[in-house]
Structure formats: structure tokens, C-alpha cells
Amino acid sequence: MxxxxxxxxxxxxxxxxxxxxxxxxxxxxxxxxxxxxxxxxxxxxxxxxxxxxxxxxxxxxxxxSIKFSRINVAMRDDFACQYCGRRLPLKQLTYDHVVPRSKGGPTRWENIVMACYPCNERKADRTPREAGMTLRTKPVKPTGLPxxxxxxxxxxxxxxxxxxxxxxxxxxxxx
Ligand SMILES: [Zn+2]
Incomplete structure (x- = not known):
């Protein structure tokens, strides 16, 4: 064991x-x-x-080193949807590829943000610009998470x- x-x-x-x-x-x-x-x-x-x-x-x-994980993305984004800004419990958030995978968007700190499910669905397979949505903050790799x-x-x-x-x-x- x-x-x-x-x-x-x-x-x-x-x-x-x-x-x-x-x-x-x-x-x-x-x-x-x-x-x-x-x-x-x-x-x-x-x-x-x-x-x-x-x-x-x-x-x-x-x-x-800062691990690239859901919890750490959520912590970086202050548990808030990066499109509508609502702060939500973890289970009501998902992670969103800013530039969709289908358009070559990588799974990296710089291209992943937390989003609520409604925003994630609305954005669908589009970039924020195409979807007419604005990111609240530019996603970056954090330097100081515990x-x-x-x-x-x-x-x-x-x-x-x-x-x-x-x-x-x-x-x-x-x-
Ligand atoms: Zn939202």
C-alpha cells in the first residue's frame, strides 16, 4: 500500500x-x-x-516549479470566468483555449483561461474576437504559486x- x-x-x-x-x-x-x-x-x-x-x-x-494544472489556472485567474468576470466555485468553471485547438491554439499557460460553462459554450470554437468577447486579463505563466x-x-x-x-x-x- x-x-x-x-x-x-x-x-x-x-x-x-x-x-x-x-x-x-x-x-x-x-x-x-x-x-x-x-x-x-x-x-x-x-x-x-x-x-x-x-x-x-x-x-x-x-x-x-509551477505546475500547469486546473487548480493552478483557477488560482491564477482568481476563480473567475475570464470573459464575464463572475467568480464561481471550481466545479462551475472549466478551462478554455483562448485560440481554439482547432485553430492551432496550444495548451499552455498563455492560451488557457478559466471560463464559466455558459461563456465557454457561447465562445465555442472561435477566438474571442470572432465571438465578440473580451478577455479580462492576458493569460501569463505565473511565477509565484505555492x-x-x-x-x-x-x-x-x-x-x-x-x-x-x-x-x-x-x-x-x-x-
Ligand atoms: Zn462567464
Missing amino acids: RTLVLDQGYQPHRVVDWRRAVTMLFDGKVEVLEEYDEAIWKSATVVMRMPAVVRLLRRVRGKR VIAFRIERSGSIPEAWASWLYWNVELESD
Whole structure:
């Protein structure tokens, strides 16, 4: 069994063997966010279960690169649709290729913005100019988000306990 380690900012940091996660827990380095059903040990009153997701209590040192992911695009765009400006919950936002893929628009920081579903549908397969829509800000690659590069191993299955911590952190396929 493997344990997903998040950094202090709840971004996936690395994957470790569950025994390593237990050591980190006893060393006071992490807190447990999700557990597997399997018990490691139990007494009359306490059951300790295998940790599935843990979070580092201290900041990770070192250079950080900004991952190109939905959550980071959303953070850059302040959780607002870049066409109508409405701030919305994450699940009501999607990402939009400013220059559509069909017209050669790349999947890159500079060509991806958050959009609400109605604006995204209205814009359809057109550039903002063609659709008569205006971008609120010019999309750029941010320099200072509290995130760390992380790739999910494509082979091997992702434990269910990790799912909610991973979806918004999955690296977008960039060109
Ligand atoms: Zn909108």
C-alpha cells in the first residue's frame, strides 16, 4: 500500500510506502487526512489504520516549479470566468483555449483561461474576437504559486482515497 504525501499547501508532493508515512506520523512531520480500511494495530479502545493521504506540517524547502494544472489556472485567474468576470466555485468553471485547438491554439499557460460553462459554450470554437468577447486579463505563466511539480504515475491504479486530492492537481497535457 502506498501513501500520498501532500505538501503544506495540500498539493501532491510525493508517494511513499505506507510504513514510511507511519514513521513520518510518529515523528510529528505529517497529519493524516485519509485512511485505508486496513488496521495497522488495535487496542481495546484505539484502532490505527493505514494512512492513505497525509499532509506535511512544515513547508517543503527548495525551488518550486509551477505546475500547469486546473487548480493552478483557477488560482491564477482568481476563480473567475475570464470573459464575464463572475467568480464561481471550481466545479462551475472549466478551462478554455483562448485560440481554439482547432485553430492551432496550444495548451499552455498563455492560451488557457478559466471560463464559466455558459461563456465557454457561447465562445465555442472561435477566438474571442470572432465571438465578440473580451478577455479580462492576458493569460501569463505565473511565477509565484505555492505548488510543486508532480506527475501521477500513469501505470498502476490510483487508490480511491486519493481521488479527491488529485483531480484538481492533475497536470494538464501541454503541447
Ligand atoms: Zn462567464
